Amino acid sequence: MVTDPRTLADVSEGALLAEIFPLLQGGPRMPVGPGDDAAVLATGPASVVTTDSMVRGLDWLDEWSTPADVATKLLTQNLADVAAMGATPTAVLVSLMADPQVPVEWVLEFARGLGESARLSGPQGVAVAGGDLSSAPPGVLVLSMTAFGDLDGREPVLRSGARPGDVVTVYGTLGRSGAGLAMLLAGADPGSQPPGIRAECIAHHLRPVAPIPEGAHAADAGATSMIDISDGLLRDGHRIAAASGVRLALTTEGLEPHVRSIAGAVGDDALEQVLTGGEEHSLLATFAGEPPRGWWPIGRVEEGDGVTLDGEPQQPRGWDHFSG
Amino acid sequence: MVTDPRTLADVSEGALLAEIFPLLQGGPRMPVGPGDDAAVLATGPASVVTTDSMVRGLDWLDEWSTPADVATKLLTQNLADVAAMGATPTAVLVSLMADPQVPVEWVLEFARGLGESARLSGPQGVAVAGGDLSSAPPGVLVLSMTAFGDLDGREPVLRSGARPGDVVTVYGTLGRSGAGLAMLLAGADPGSQPPGIRAECIAHHLRPVAPIPEGAHAADAGATSMIDISDGLLRDGHRIAAASGVRLALTTEGLEPHVRSIAGAVGDDALEQVLTGGEEHSLLATFAGEPPRGWWPIGRVEEGDGVTLDGEPQQPRGWDHFSG
Numbered sequence: 207m208v209t210d211p212r213t214l215a216d217v218s219e220g221a222l223l224a225e226i227f228p229l230l231q232g233g234p235r236m237p238v239g240p241g242d243d244a245a246v247l248a249t250g251p252a253s254v255v256t257t258d259s260m261v262r263g264l265d266w267l268d269e270w271s272t273p274a275d276v277a278t279k280l281l282t283q284n285l286a287d288v289a290a291m292g293a294t295p296t297a298v299l300v301s302l303m304a305d306p307q308v309p310v311e312w313v314l315e316f317a318r319g320l321g322e323s324a325r326l327s328g329p330q331g332v333a334v335a336g337g338d339l340s341s342a343p344p345g346v347l348v349l350s351m352t353a354f355g356d357l358d359g360r361e362p363v364l365r366s367g368a369r370p371g372d373v374v375t376v377y378g379t380l381g382r383s384g385a386g387l388a389m390l391l392a393g394a395d396p397g398s399q400p401p402g403i404r405a406e407c408i409a410h411h412l413r414p415v416a417p418i419p420e421g422a423h424a425a426d427a428g429a430t431s432m433i434d435i436s437d438g439l440l441r442d443g444h445r446i447a448a449a450s451g452v453r454l455a456l457t458t459e460g461l462e463p464h465v466r467s468i469a470g471a472v473g474d475d476a477l478e479q480v481l482t483g484g485e486e487h488s489l490l491a492t493f494a495g496e497p498p499r500g501w502w503p504i505g506r507v508e509e510g511d512g513v514t515l516d517g518e519p520q521q522p523r524g525w526d527h528f529s530g
Numbered sequence: 531m532v533t534d535p536r537t538l539a540d541v542s543e544g545a546l547l548a549e550i551f552p553l554l555q556g557g558p559r560m561p562v563g564p565g566d567d568a569a570v571l572a573t574g575p576a577s578v579v580t581t582d583s584m585v586r587g588l589d590w591l592d593e594w595s596t597p598a599d600v601a602t603k604l605l606t607q608n609l610a611d612v613a614a615m616g617a618t619p620t621a622v623l624v625s626l627m628a629d630p631q632v633p634v635e636w637v638l639e640f641a642r643g644l645g646e647s648a649r650l651s652g653p654q655g656v657a658v659a660g661g662d663l664s665s666a667p668p669g670v671l672v673l674s675m676t677a678f679g680d681l682d683g684r685e686p687v688l689r690s691g692a693r694p695g696d697v698v699t700v701y702g703t704l705g706r707s708g709a710g711l712a713m714l715l716a717g718a719d720p721g722s723q724p725p726g727i728r729a730e731c732i733a734h735h736l737r738p739v740a741p742i743p744e745g746a747h748a749a750d751a752g753a754t755s756m757i758d759i760s761d762g763l764l765r766d767g768h769r770i771a772a773a774s775g776v777r778l779a780l781t782t783e784g785l786e787p788h789v790r791s792i793a794g795a796v797g798d799d800a801l802e803q804v805l806t807g808g809e810e811h812s813l814l815a816t817f818a819g820e821p822p823r824g825w826w827p828i829g830r831v832e833e834g835d836g837v838t839l840d841g842e843p844q845q846p847r848g849w850d851h852f853s854g
Contacts, residue, residue: 237576238686242773243614243757244580244679246686249573252561256568257623257676259664290567299581301674340583343670350625350662350674352581355568362562362570433567449566 214313215306219339222313229317230334231325235296235356240336247297247335247354254293254355254362258283262347270396271412273312274319276349278413279485281323284353285332286434286487289421292363293355295328300337303348316349327418360425363491365449368431368507372492374454375501377420379410380439380464384483385472386411403470416487420500424491427498432491438482442490443513444522453510455517460504481515482523538637539630543663546637553641554658555649559620559680564660571621571659571678578617578679578686582607586671594720595736597636598643600673602737603809605647608677609656610740610758610811616687616749617679619652619742624661627672640673651742684749687815689773692755692831696816698778699825701744703734704763704788708807709796710735727794740811744824748815751822756815762806766814767837768846777834779841784828805839806847 214222223241232239238246260266260280271279281298288295300320302313324332332353342348368374386407390396396412399405416434424432431450433442443454458465461480469476491497492507513520538546547565556563562570584590584604595603605622612619624644626637648656656677666672692698710731714720720736723729740758748756755774757766767778782789785804793800815821816831837844 238688242686242688242690243611244578244617244677246615246681247577247579248575249577251572253571253573253577254568255571255621255623255659255676255678257625257660257662257674259625259627259662259674261627261664261666261670263667264665287567291570293568297579299579299676301581301583303583303585303672303674335579336581338581338583338674340585341588342585342672343587346585346667346670346672348627348666348670348672348674350581350583350627350672352579352623352676353568354577354579357570362566364562364566366566 210309210311212310213307214304214310217310222310222339225314226317229321231321231331233330233333235330236333236335245335250356250358252357254288254291254357255352256284256287257350257352258287259348259350270390273315275413277316277319278323280349280351281320281327282414282416282487283436284351285327285418286416286436288353288355289416289418290432290434290489291355292360292421292425292429292432293357294422295332295353295355295418297333297335298324298351298353299335301350302337303340303342303346305344305346306341308347360422363425363429363432365431365433365446368446368450368452368492369494370452370507370509372430372494372507373497373503374456374492374505374507375497375503376488376490377501378417378488380486380488381468381476381479381483382407382410383414383485384479385468388472388475388479403468407468407471411485414485414487417489420489423498424489424501428493428495429491430494432489435486435488435490436484438484439490440481440513440520441522446490447512453508454505454513455508456505456513456515458516481520534633534635536634537631538628538634541634546634546663549638550641553645555645555655557654557657559654560657560659569659574680574682576681578612578615578681579676580608580611581674581676582611583672583674594714597639599737601640601643602647604673604675605644605651606738606740606811607760608675609651609742610760612677612679613740613742613745614756614758614813615679616684616745616753616756617681618746619656619677619679621657621659622648622675622677623659625674626661627664627666627670629668629670630665632671684746687749687753687756689755689757689770692770692774692776692816693818694776694831694833696754696818696831697821697827698780698816698829698831699821699827700812700814701825702741702812704810704812705792705800705803705807706731706734707738707809708803709792712796712799712803727792731792731795735809738809738811741813744813747822748813748825752817752819753815754818756813759810759812759814760808762808763814764805764837764844765846770814771836777832778829778837779832780829780837780839782840
């Protein structure tokens with residue numbers, strides 16, 4: 207493979223965009239794509255919008271993450287928020303603010319990874335509706351994404367609808383991203399893991415895949431509240447508890463399969479990772495009746511406040527961006 | 531005034547958001563505001579989306595710009611792109627990536643300025659549908675915004691529709707932001723300018739206000755192409771010429787009132803600022819018939835390519851983010 211020696215300082219914004227656009231997809235929901243002042247999206251009567259960012263050195267390290275990893279993680283973070291409202295993601299925009307010494311190849315690999323992951327995100331894929339390129343001070347590489355979804359006639363599923371008696375459920379894994387991060391911090395090499403739970407945890411940390419279509423399915427099945435687990439089960443559970451004015455009473459029995467599944471990666475830390483590991487992007491939801499298939503029960507909604515585990519109050523510990 | 535001694539490192543993300551949300555407005559087009567996984571917008575069948583960013587030290591200097599200045603400029607950049615499609619802006623999201631040593635007061639003043647400017651941007655105002663706070667490396671302060679608009683049944687006005695015989699027009703000022711920047715670089719104090727063209731140019735550079743509602747008006751009046759002037763009249767004019775496969779033949783006669791109006795600020799540089807000054811955010815549009823009131827004719831669309839001034843070809847000089 208020939209290495210591209212150019213940095214961003216060697217190319218004009220227009221020339222770079224001309225190389226990026228073919229890597230990204232449009233689709234039937236985007237009658238006008240990037241390249242004009244703005245893109246045009248075909249929208250329903252209610253759209254869902256959210257934004258999330260990643261900063262090199264804080265949200266990822268170049269030693270561990272490829273540009274495609276970063277693209278997938280940024281996309282998953284945003285689409286999981288759309289899914290957690292009960293909506294189907296339709297389009298994203300991305301801004302890249304970069305030191306001009308960043309290699310052009312990094313940006314092109316990022317765009318290629320974004321295009322591929324976006325194509326795989328839902329039955330029609332997710333359109334990339336454009337973005338922005340800006341120069342930034344030395345060393346800085348920052349990415350910001352905004353995602354849109356369509357409710358397709360559904361009511362949004364808020365954090366505030368959980369009621370005493372509801373079942374608390376999770377769709378997807380717990381603690382894997384946190385376990386992967388712990389292994390990386392302990393010196394694990396992301397490039398040389400044999401297949402198994404250790405490799406799966408590291409992969410989940412570096413390029414998480416979230417159960418995006420399940421958000422809309424849960425809404426159709428009558429989910430009373432929903433959130434994506436980005437800051438840890440306890441912290442995000444407290445958010446549902448506070449918004450709904452209820453208590454989430456979790457059980458070790460419900461969490462046990464999750465603990466067991468990552469014990470091979472982090473041993474005795476498994477329960478702590480299940481409770482507090484962030485960046486998992488699984489979906490936490492409550493249902494008044496029988497939860498649909500795949501939504502694993504981990505507790506019950508009760509009168510009260512906060513989150514308990516087998517009756518013991520749990521502080522909302524986990525990740526906080528500024529003071530954590 | 532009591533100075534708030536806190537930095538971002540002293541507050542949790544949740545506590546900061548609780549201080550920010552009351553400064554921002556919702557509105558009838560936002561049935562669910564920020565605070566859940568995503569906001570919900572009431573949308574028409576076709577939505578317009580765009581994004582633009584600002585980086586401290588490159589797009590603004592704290593010595594010159596207040597936090598409210600930065601908020602207004604970021605908002606104007608984004609809303610002008612929405613307007614240039616012929617759409618009415620409805621909502622924005624904003625991401626702030628900041629060194630934890632940034633004062634909380636800076637962020638609150640930014641949010642207050644954003645809320646005020648958004649309320650004034652259109653008959654129903656523009657809703658702030660949320661955002662994201664992330665920590666960033668020492669010294670870094672980066673803002674990224676995404677804006678939405680509604681076409682209200684209109685066809686989007688693209689850059690590609692200019693046809694030979696159309697009139698080339700501008701709504702708004704030319705060269706003021708560039709003139710203001712030149713004055714600031716020459717040492718002018720933004721805080722002590724008496725009323726007059728020099729103060730107006732500096733104000734236009736620090737907190738530009740764009741003719742946002744005119745975008746939709748131009749679309750209703752049959753504009754054949756439109757762009758907002760963010761990188762200079764020549765560079766943005768070349769974009770319309772290239773997309774439409776035509777030549778924009780400008781005249782010094784058409785530009786003369788613009789040159790005259792800033793001559794008191796930048797003297798002999800006035801024509802160059804009118805041609806190449808960026809960040810103006812006035813609207814450049816072409817019309818097949820008589821342009822509507824306020825759209826000042828500066829030339830004609832001809833067969834050919836590029837941009838000419840009194841018949842002389844003009845290079846697309848002006849601002850480029852990486853190589854400029």
